[in-house]
Amino acid sequence: MNGTFQMPPEASTLAHQVDSLYYFIFWGAVFFFVLIVGLSLIFVLKYRRRPGQVMTPRASHNTPLEVTWTVIPLALVILVFVWGFKGYMALAVSPAGALEYHVTAKQWLWQVEGPDGETSVNEMTVPVNQAVKVILRSEDVIHSFYVPAFRVKQDAIPNRYTTLWFQATRTGDFDLFCTEYCGTGHSGMLGKIHVLSAEDFEKHKEATAGPAAGMSLADYGAQLYKQKACITCHSLDGTRKTGPSFKGVFGHQVHLADGTTITADENYVRQSILDPKSQVVNGFEPVMPTFQGLLKPNQIDALIEFIKAQK
Ligand code: CUA
Numbered sequence: 001m002n003g004t005f006q007m008p009p010e011a012s013t014l015a016h017q018v019d020s021l022y023y024f025i026f027w028g029a030v031f032f033f034v035l036i037v038g039l040s041l042i043f044v045l046k047y048r049r050r051p052g053q054v055m056t057p058r059a060s061h062n063t064p065l066e067v068t069w070t071v072i073p074l075a076l077v078i079l080v081f082v083w084g085f086k087g088y089m090a091l092a093v094s095p096a097g098a099l100e101y102h103v104t105a106k107q108w109l110w111q112v113e114g115p116d117g118e119t120s121v122n123e124m125t126v127p128v129n130q131a132v133k134v135i136l137r138s139e140d141v142i143h144s145f146y147v148p149a150f151r152v153k154q155d156a157i158p159n160r161y162t163t164l165w166f167q168a169t170r171t172g173d174f175d176l177f178c179t180e181y182c183g184t185g186h187s188g189m190l191g192k193i194h195v196l197s198a199e200d201f202e203k204h205k206e207a208t209a210g211p212a213a214g215m216s217l218a219d220y221g222a223q224l225y226k227q228k229a230c231i232t233c234h235s236l237d238g239t240r241k242t243g244p245s246f247k248g249v250f251g252h253q254v255h256l257a258d259g260t261t262i263t264a265d266e267n268y269v270r271q272s273i274l275d276p277k278s279q280v281v282n283g284f285e286p287v288m289p290t291f292q293g294l295l296k297p298n299q300i301d302a303l304i305e306f307i308k309a310q311k
Pocket residue numbers: 105106108142143144178179180181182183186187189
């Protein structure tokens with residue numbers, strides 16, 4: 001379970017297969033590098049020109065030797081091919097009955113829709129010991145879905161679905177990276193895969209279904225603020241992040257990039273969530289993606305109440 005110098009700890013059913021082949025190729029390359037470079041150095045020293053020595057006659061041909069250095073590498077590359085092809089097929093074809101997640105990549109976040117239609121941003125919650133199939137697409141440029149601990153990677157491409165699958169072997173949080181350069185926010189396009197026990201996964205499903213009984217709208221908004229990743233760009237304490245802080249916004253005047261001034265009321269907040277580029281706050285980049293389709297009407301209400309409470 002411990003990682004190595006080159007690899008993080010394995011956390012999926014196929015990770016070990018990937019690592020075995022990787023290390024076979026790696027140590028094979030090390031072996032031949034040492035053998036060939038070592039022998040070259042020895043020969044250069046041993047047979048260097050010395051005064052009074054006659055030149056050795058040129059060797060022309062040695063059939064057993066040539067057959068040997070052809071057959072051994074050939075056998076090795078065939079082995080690597082068959083081994084790699086089997087692993088590739090195992091990774092490419094998801095097992096029947098896998099839990100399906102739809103993941104949309106866009107500059108610069110991961111939008112996740114789970115098997116029950118629950119949505120989240122930059123977070124994917126899956127059960128342990130169960131096959132999970134990820135159906136990927138991109139809304140703009142090429143991104144790439146990469147989870148090192150699971151040894152899976154797949155490009156997300158506009159106008160086409162691509163898929164990958166994994167089965168996590170232990171619980172915990174695992175890094176999700178975008179591994180295809182996709183613009184200025186590429187390095188920040190990070191996510192987490194939360195692997196939960198079957199029990200916790202059931203609890204999670206209940207928790208994401210909606211507000212808990214008796215929860216106020218503003219409290220539900222506070223939960224969504226984290227779940228929907230508003231927290232990434234908007235602080236609550238006045239700190240300037242990628243987007244303006246929520247502190248003291250509601251009910252006050254906001255200066256927009258187009259020179260106009262607007263009062264931050266319910267409609268302002270709602271429009272900022274659904275069509276962020278229509279009213280960019282002065283001094284900020286128009287980078288926020290729309291949350292249209294990602295939030296239900298009552299969730300938008302909850303966020304409005306939450307922002308109202310940030311005095
Ligand atoms: Cu998305 Cu890099």
